[in-house]
Amino acid sequence: MTSSFPSSKVERARPLLGTTVSIRVHGLDAAQAHAAIDAAFAQVERVHALMSFHEPASDLSRLHRAPLGERISIDRMTAEVLQEALRLARQSDGVFDVTIGGQLVRDGVLPSPCAPCPPDPLASWKDIEVSATHACLHRHLRIDLGGIAKGYAVDRAVLALKQHGVAHGVVNAGGDLRFIGEGPHRVAIDTTHEEGANVPALEVGEVAIATSTPRARAQGAAISHHDARRRSPVVGDLLATVVASQCMHADALTKVVLALGTQSDAVLRHYDAEAYLHCPSGEWTCVGQAIA
Numbered sequence: 001m002t003s004s005f006p007s008s009k010v011e012r013a014r015p016l017l018g019t020t021v022s023i024r025v026h027g028l029d030a031a032q033a034h035a036a037i038d039a040a041f042a043q044v045e046r047v048h049a050l051m052s053f054h055e056p057a058s059d060l061s062r063l064h065r066a067p068l069g070e071r072i073s074i075d076r077m078t079a080e081v082l083q084e085a086l087r088l089a090r091q092s093d094g095v096f097d098v099t100i101g102g103q104l105v106r107d108g109v110l111p112s113p114c115a116p117c118p119p120d121p122l123a124s125w126k127d128i129e130v131s132a133t134h135a136c137l138h139r140h141l142r143i144d145l146g147g148i149a150k151g152y153a154v155d156r157a158v159l160a161l162k163q164h165g166v167a168h169g170v171v172n173a174g175g176d177l178r179f180i181g182e183g184p185h186r187v188a189i190d191t192t193h194e195e196g197a198n199v200p201a202l203e204v205g206e207v208a209i210a211t212s213t214p215r216a217r218a219q220g221a222a223i224s225h226h227d228a229r230r231r232s233p234v235v236g237d238l239l240a241t242v243v244a245s246q247c248m249h250a251d252a253l254t255k256v257v258l259a260l261g262t263q264s265d266a267v268l269r270h271y272d273a274e275a276y277l278h279c280p281s282g283e284w285t286c287v288g289q290a291i292a
Contacts, residue, residue: 012037016048017150019174023157026168026181036164040157040171047153050078051145053101053110060143063135064115071134081145081152081248082130088148088252089125092267095259096252097125101142110144151210151251154178158247171247178208178247189241191278200284202276208247212240212254237280242288244273262287 010033013022023040025033052058059078066072074082088096102119104110120127123141150173157171158178168181179185183205190199202209240257244250249271257264257275268275268288277285 010034010037012041014041014044016041016044017153017173018146019150021153021157021171021173023161023172024170025161025166028166032165036161036166036169039160039164043156043160044153044173047077047149047156050075051081051149053113053142053144053146056114059135060145061113063137064113064142066136068138068140069136071129071131071136073133074130074135076132077152077156079130079132079135081149082128082135082143084152084248085145085148085252086125086128086130088249088256091270092256092260092264094124095256095267096147098143098145098148099123099125099128099141100147101144104144105142110142113142115140115142147255148248148252150174151176151208151247151249154208154247154251173247176208176210176247176251179204179206182206189239189276189278191239200278202241202243204243207243207245208250210242210244210247210250210254212258239278241276241278242268242273243275244271249273257287261285264288 009024009026010030011022011024013020021044023037025036028036049055050059053060055061059074062072085098101110105112117140119141120139123139127137127139127141129136129138154171154173154176155178158180161169161180166180170177170179184203186201186203187209188199188201189211238258240254242250242253242257244253250273253268253271253273256267257277261277262285264275265287272289274286274288277287
């Protein structure tokens, strides 16, 4: 990844959100840069604590343990992510559905949480009720925010950096990244592990980018993610890179693009996003609305 950032830089990384989160700041003295990065990491850590599928004290775990219909208090940040997840589910006609957690547990992708009842096979995003401060479930289900919370954490980190005077920088959470500064920024997309192979790249401005690639294998076939509508793994070697103004949207929309392919055009345009879909034959397809 290359860019037109100022030459002076401070960069740090931490293991968070199930990946390595790196934050790079340009153009500030060391003390200012480290203070900004500390504030950004604090935001990422808070998202991690609130929205973890594993941690017993997280908002998600508390929601999973609550009796059906009982409204429990949740953090404003958790409410924001849940509300946006429900909007994405509605806009994609259920292709993006955070209640996929039950299937991820079944398929061994996530560990079984401590919850009183097994998930209802008929449960969906429509069984989640969220306000600015509370949430409740109307069926037993498992919420997994792994497809949106990482992008949200990147957005929160960028906001913290800007509040500390950062005009040039980048936050990268395992391939979900967002730039500060007009650029141009050059982002390489790893489509192959063959040594010496050409690596395609995008040249972008102050935007967010997320890429979804196969993460596991089932009977020799690559699994890119789980299709929420079919409640089953999506098998194949497709790769989707989404460019959007917010990383939360870029993160979530990669799953929609992999499930719908070119039929994701309307959803992408709704979010003023564009996607680059790569197939094993090497062909690229651009879908959605180009980012200005």
